[in-house]
Amino acid sequence: MHELFVTERAAQAHPDLVGSAREAGVRVSPITDRAAAGLSETVTPQGIVAVCALLDRPLDGLLDDTARLVAVLDGVADPGNAGTVIRVADAAGADAVILTGDSVDPHNGKCVRASAGSVFHLPLSRTRDIAAALAACRAAGLRLLAAHGYAETELGAVDAAGPTAWVFGNEAHGLAPGVLAAVDLPVRIPLYGAAESLNLATAAAVCLYTSAMAARRPVG
């Protein structure tokens, strides 16, 4: 059986969708924003089918010059990774997450669960066109930093406090040369042990929190 969980805001924005669901015999359950955040704790991943599709935003108009921190995920294949990045982006105070290329659907149940509800309140946008995503970030005044394990510049040498879009690559192949050439600076998180790379979501946590904490550092 399908069940549609709807926040008040979503119901007001999409009365047609709620009406169609009722007509189709789908149970419609009102849910608070707070409860929506905990939804992933209370239902199985398979139980969440379409609720979050309401929050997918078009790239056009997603960002303006108030944006300070954005994560761009290019070709992210694992829904658990995508959800974990969305969660950490939310926690770090990011303005949006943009999924590009062949990235997994962020409304996939496993992704929703891994996000621990963050897919419900962080603006998400999807486009196959990473050039368009990078252009939108640049137009909003964000500096484009790519997290890349083979970059010359180490994270510690970067002033990451300004408005920043961090770009992350696919779990197996990383970022394509064209993407690395299109950003302002590829940046490497140093690895002190024998590990060849970090998990994507771990790298995202390091980079996004580096920017968030630098931007919020108390003066004096």
Ligand SMILES: C[S@@+](CC[C@H](N)C(=O)[O-])C[C@H]1O[C@@H](n2cnc3c(N)ncnc32)[C@H](O)[C@@H]1O
């Ligand atoms: C598992 S890694 C991909 C490794 C892949 N072998 C490659 O060629 O990049 C997935 C993503 O996590 C990020 N990442 C992983 N380790 C990193 C590191 N040491 N420094 C910066 N980013 C890293 C990058 O965005 C990378 O595209």
